[in-house]
Amino acid sequence: MEKALVIDVGKCTGCRQCELACSYEHTGEFNPARSRITVFDFHEKARFVPYTCTQCDQAWCMQVCPVGAITNENGVKVVNAATCVGCKVCTIACPFGTINYEPATGKVIKCDLCGGDPACARACPTEAIVFTDVSVQGFEKMRAWAEKTDTAPQATA
Amino acid sequence: MAWARRILRVNLTEGTCKEEPLNMDWAMQYLGQRGLATKYLVEEIDPKVDPLSPDNKLIMTTGPLTGTNAATAARYSVVTKSPLTNCVACSNSGGYFGAELKNAGWDMIIFEGRAPKPVYLVVNDDEAELHDASEIWGQSVWFADDWIKEKHQEPMFQIAAIGVPGETGVLYSAVVNNKHRAAGRSGVGTVMGSKNLKAVAVRGTRGIEVNDPEAFEKAVAAAKAVIAENAVTSQALPTYGTQVLMNVINEIGALPTRNARDVQFEGANDISGEAMHEPRRSDGKPNLARNGACFGCTIACGRISQIDPTHFSVKDKPQYHHASGGVEYENAWALGADTGVNDLEALTYCNYRCNEHALDPITTGSTIAAAMELYETGAMTKEDTGGIEMKFGSAEALVAAVDAICEGTDFGKLLGLGSKRLCEKFGHPEFSMTVKGQEFPAYDPRGIQGMGLTYATSNRGACHLRSYTVASEVLGIPEKTDPLSTDGKAGLVKVFQDLTAFVDSSGLCIFTTFAWSAEDIAPMIDAACEGDWSVEKLMEVGERIWNMERKFNLDAGLTAADDTLPRRILKEAARTGPAKGLVNGLDKMLPEYYELRGWTPDGVPTGETLSRLGLS
Numbered sequence: 151m152e153k154a155l156v157i158d159v160g161k162c163t164g165c166r167q168c169e170l171a172c173s174y175e176h177t178g179e180f181n182p183a184r185s186r187i188t189v190f191d192f193h194e195k196a197r198f199v200p201y202t203c204t205q206c207d208q209a210w211c212m213q214v215c216p217v218g219a220i221t222n223e224n225g226v227k228v229v230n231a232a233t234c235v236g237c238k239v240c241t242i243a244c245p246f247g248t249i250n251y252e253p254a255t256g257k258v259i260k261c262d263l264c265g266g267d268p269a270c271a272r273a274c275p276t277e278a279i280v281f282t283d284v285s286v287q288g289f290e291k292m293r294a295w296a297e298k299t300d301t302a303p304q305a306t307a
Numbered sequence: 308m309a310w311a312r313r314i315l316r317v318n319l320t321e322g323t324c325k326e327e328p329l330n331m332d333w334a335m336q337y338l339g340q341r342g343l344a345t346k347y348l349v350e351e352i353d354p355k356v357d358p359l360s361p362d363n364k365l366i367m368t369t370g371p372l373t374g375t376n377a378a379t380a381a382r383y384s385v386v387t388k389s390p391l392t393n394c395v396a397c398s399n400s401g402g403y404f405g406a407e408l409k410n411a412g413w414d415m416i417i418f419e420g421r422a423p424k425p426v427y428l429v430v431n432d433d434e435a436e437l438h439d440a441s442e443i444w445g446q447s448v449w450f451a452d453d454w455i456k457e458k459h460q461e462p463m464f465q466i467a468a469i470g471v472p473g474e475t476g477v478l479y480s481a482v483v484n485n486k487h488r489a490a491g492r493s494g495v496g497t498v499m500g501s502k503n504l505k506a507v508a509v510r511g512t513r514g515i516e517v518n519d520p521e522a523f524e525k526a527v528a529a530a531k532a533v534i535a536e537n538a539v540t541s542q543a544l545p546t547y548g549t550q551v552l553m554n555v556i557n558e559i560g561a562l563p564t565r566n567a568r569d570v571q572f573e574g575a576n577d578i579s580g581e582a583m584h585e586p587r588r589s590d591g592k593p594n595l596a597r598n599g600a601c602f603g604c605t606i607a608c609g610r611i612s613q614i615d616p617t618h619f620s621v622k623d624k625p626q627y628h629h630a631s632g633g634v635e636y637e638n639a640w641a642l643g644a645d646t647g648v649n650d651l652e653a654l655t656y657c658n659y660r661c662n663e664h665a666l667d668p669i670t671t672g673s674t675i676a677a678a679m680e681l682y683e684t685g686a687m688t689k690e691d692t693g694g695i696e697m698k699f700g701s702a703e704a705l706v707a708a709v710d711a712i713c714e715g716t717d718f719g720k721l722l723g724l725g726s727k728r729l730c731e732k733f734g735h736p737e738f739s740m741t742v743k744g745q746e747f748p749a750y751d752p753r754g755i756q757g758m759g760l761t762y763a764t765s766n767r768g769a770c771h772l773r774s775y776t777v778a779s780e781v782l783g784i785p786e787k788t789d790p791l792s793t794d795g796k797a798g799l800v801k802v803f804q805d806l807t808a809f810v811d812s813s814g815l816c817i818f819t820t821f822a823w824s825a826e827d828i829a830p831m832i833d834a835a836c837e838g839d840w841s842v843e844k845l846m847e848v849g850e851r852i853w854n855m856e857r858k859f860n861l862d863a864g865l866t867a868a869d870d871t872l873p874r875r876i877l878k879e880a881a882r883t884g885p886a887k888g889l890v891n892g893l894d895k896m897l898p899e900y901y902e903l904r905g906w907t908p909d910g911v912p913t914g915e916t917l918s919r920l921g922l923s
Contacts, residue, residue: 163545163607165600166403170376173514180375181410181514191403193486196596196611196630254512273376275535275605 152225154284155261155268157200161278164191164198171273175264184252186261187270187279200279202270203227203248203261211240211249211260225284231257308518309371309835310334311414315435317428319502320361320420324428324435329414335838336921338845340370341397342812342852344386344415348395349855351417354862358390358494359476359501361421367408367467367507368416370814371836374409374515374602375523378531379816381405381602389493390501391478391670391725392744392768394860398481398495399772399811400467401601401609402488407465409814410511422503427455427468430509440505445471447663448483455508468506469496470664475715476500477723479670487632487662488601493745493767496665522834530819530827534605537822539782544608544818545598549636550580552749552777553644559781559790560884561754562640563747565647565699566676567740567873570751570881574649578639582651589615594651596630606818610635612655620656620706627659634658637771640749641672642709646679647699657709664713670725673746675708677726677738686733693718737874743768743865752872752891753881755780757788757796759891760900763870764800766856772817774803784821791885793892797899805849812852851920854904854912858922867910870897 169185177184187202209227212220219233220240229249234257240249241258249260261268263281271281312329330347337343344366356362365387372380383405389396408416411432425440443451451468466484473480473496480496481489490496517523534540543551556562557575564572576582583595592613600607612633614621621627634642634654638661642654661668675697681687682697689696693716695707711719721729726746730739740747745768752759757776762769771777776799780790788795806825810817813832825842833840871877876891901908905916917923 163598163600163604163609165604165607166602167376167605170603174376177514178520179514179516181512182406183410183512184514191485193611194629194631196599196613198599275531276607 152284153281154205154287155202155263155271156280156282156287158278158290159197159199161276162189162198162200163276163278164189165275167273167275168200168270168279171269175269176259184254184259186259200270201248204246205261205263210243210245214239214243226263227260228262229258229260231255234258308516308837309375310339311409311412311515313413315413315416315430317416317418317435317437318420319418319422319426319437319504322422322437324437336848337852338371338809338812338832338848339414340368340373340382340384340812340814341386341399342808342848344368344384345395345397345852345856345859347415347417348386348388349859352388354388354859355864356388358388358393358498361502363388363498363501365418365495365498365502365504366415367418369405369409369414370812372831373814374406375517375527375814375835376603377527377815377831377835378534378605379601379603379819380814381604382814382816383408383490384811385482385490385495387495387498388863389495389767390497391494393863394493394743394767394865395856396493396495396767397811398490398492400482400484400488400490401604401816402465402485403602404465404467404484404488404509405814406602407509407511409515410513411509412511412513416507418502418504421501425503425505427451427506427508428504429459430507432511432513443505444474447471448665449486449663451506452486455506459508461508461510463510464508465510466506466508468665469499470666470713471715472664472666472712472723473497473500474505475723477666477712478725478728479667479674481661481665481667483662483665489662489665489667491667492669492770494667517835518837519834523831526830526834530823530831531605533827534819534822539784539821540606540819544606544821547580547583548598548608548610550583550610550634550639552636553579553639554581555781556750559754560881560886561751561790562644563740563749563751564644566645566673566680566738567751567875568680569883570754570886571884572644572647572649574647575644577649578634578643578651578654580636583610583612583633587615589617594655595633601816604816608818614655614659615652618652618656619703620653627656631659632662637748638668638672641669641676641746642705643672644749645672645676646705648702648705649700650702653702653706656706660709660713666712669748670746671709671712673740674722674726674729675705677730677740678708678722679704680738681730681733681735684735686735691718691721740873740875741769742872743869745769750777751881751886752876753889754884754886755790756793756892756896757790757799759872759876759893760796760800760896761803763872763893763897764804764900766853766860773807774800775807775817776800776803778803778821782821785824791889793895797896797903800896800900801903804853805846808849808852809845812848847920851922854916854920854922857912858917861911870910
């Protein structure tokens with residue numbers, strides 16, 4: 151089963167535990183600036199939005215990389231740091247801004263789903279981020295809407 | 308490790324920013340944040356210094372856990388000598404500012420002197436620089452926040468700032484970060500304003516490591532599980548915020564009402580946490596937009612509200628139609644029950660204004676309540692109020708009074724004195740519900756006896772956050788005691804004071820102690836920091852901090868005579884509720900408290916006590 155991160159912004163409280171978990175997993179330090187997931191605080195709209203790579207099938211970043219540093223590992227687009235030359239072309243190609251250059255290492259960084267057990271999803275206290283079957287990402291939304299469907303008996307002619 | 312081990316010293320007079328190493332000997336004795344910054348303060352300033360003179364210092368400080376993934380490790384504090392109380396001041400705030408400062412690689416920033424003209428500080432990791440603030444001086448916190456981000460093209464800045472009241476000497480200005488999180492009490496923002504310092508903007512990308520990562524992760528995970536399983540921290544606080552208390556405290560007859568003339572408010576339910584969820588008649592939307600967390604917090608008690616756009620307070624003011632920080636319990640009480648106003652939307656507007664202009668909402672509301680009593684008894688007239696009819700229960704008067712403080716009108720300047728100086732000026736000092744010049748918060752010491760001792764002995768003037776015995780007396784945490792009895796409260800207050808002092812020095816939020824005991828907290832500090840940090844050692848650190856603060860206040864000129872309560876609380880019995888007929892029994896608790904503290908009957912730490920704590 152292919153799995154993906156599913157984000158429900160309605161459940162996010164903006165605690166940024168996902169950023170802490172991500173940076174700790176990848177760098178051994180607590181440093182949101184080096185996290186592969188970022189929570190945006192739209193304070194005046196009362197909304198927190200965690201945002202990260204959705205692992206596009208036809209990944210722009212992967213296709214434009216001139217040195218082939220980004221590879222597809224069972225659906226996950228992974229940056230091979232040893233090959234990456236820090237040219238940043240992928241950061242221009244990505245329509246979502248979720249692959250970024252990291253000054254500390256001179257390489258680009260993006261979500262790699264932590265090899266199959268994403269630290270952000272584990273750390274999220276409200277289940278705003280869950281790691282689940284990619285083919286039924288909309289299941290909970292469907293169910294919520296389905297529940298609102300009027301099932302009262304219809305009058306017959 | 309855990310500590311950044313670096314201090315940024317900013318001399319505003321000379322315009323210099325210098326790095327110096329953190330004194331690790333002191334860190335081992337005072338931990339961080341409240342304890343460690345206060346140690347620096349007492350070593351560096353004369354206790355008798357005029358708080359608003361350039362000789363006072365102001366310290367923004369993080370704890371060793373700030374910025375780590377320990378639940379609630381968001382906290383930072385502002386430490387200085389208070390212009391409201393003349394005591395030591397330490398005001399604590401969450402949001403995202405503290406973690407950013409720590410991530411920039413600084414344990415604290417010490418501000419000294421006074422800038423010749425208004426400035427703001429920008430910290431970008433190692434780089435620190437003062438900038439001309441002339442374009443944001445005279446503007447609000449919200450304006451300054453947007454302006455600085457725009458000016459420097461840095462949307463990732465976390466910013467702490469003051470508003471106009473802090474610039475113009477209102478004695479209870481806060482320092483507000485992230486537009487709605489406040490280091491709220493004791494006028495720390497007023498000191499900032501006296502230094503011509505408008506704001507501090509920080510961007511940090513250096514990262515934080517801990518001493519023993521494996522042990523730390525284990526301790527953090529265990530502690531998070533405790534929060535997730537506790538009914539207060541996993542259900543009550545996220546759903547209702549601290550506002551879960553409004554109806555509870557009203558029912559037990561400890562909700563100071565109309566300047567503490569009463570202990571129960573008939574309109575409590577209208578301004579409660581439950582009411583914030585109710586759809587409004589006007590637009591069908593609830594006041595509460597959602598709950599929000601500070602950095603790293605797995606509780607998320609924060610209230611984010613949206614005012615009814617048709618409400619009289621904002622009808623013609625679209626700049627307040629967006630969401631922002633909603634009322635927490637203390638704010639709803641001070642602006643609401645204490646003024647007799649049961650209009651939730653008006654309270655929310657006033658709360659926005661307190662955030663926009665960095666005012667302490669507790670002192671703001673309580674001072675307005677005192678003014679209402681002065682007005683109703685005829686001591687204050689419309690000539691003094693600029694025509695405002697300052698009657699208890701009037702939402703219009705409340706809104707106009709808060710606007711007056713923000714705008715600095717003549718009446719606003721009067722209110723800006725705080726209730727103690729205001730009531731003295733109008734010949735009725737007994738109308739001021741203060742201890743050491745600071746207004747007490749939302750728990751009436753007639754209905755919760757331990758809070759009387761808490762207020763009387765708090766080192767920063769009346770305050771609930773120095774020993775929250777409400778936890779035991781009302782909520783039964785860690786065990787239930789009788790709120791109407793003074794028995795055992797001296798010991799309870801001492802334990803809560805020492806516990807709180809070390810928690811406030813760690814980077815963690817005191818609200819965790821609804822769920823966590825010291826045994827849950829110590830392993831996280833022990834794993835993150837060098838040295839051995841057992842529960843016993845941390846409680847001793849707390850006791851050391853408490854006595855250090857006490858000694859500073861005594862050296863500043865305070866005496867045991869200041870460890871008292873307003874006459875009303877000691878002489879006028881509660882008129883309704885479970886506490887009917889009771890006053891606060893401070894005289895039954897205070898001597899025992901002094902004795903337990905190892906202080907003389909005059910409230911002075913003995914030589915033996917100071918020596919035991921390494922404070923001689």
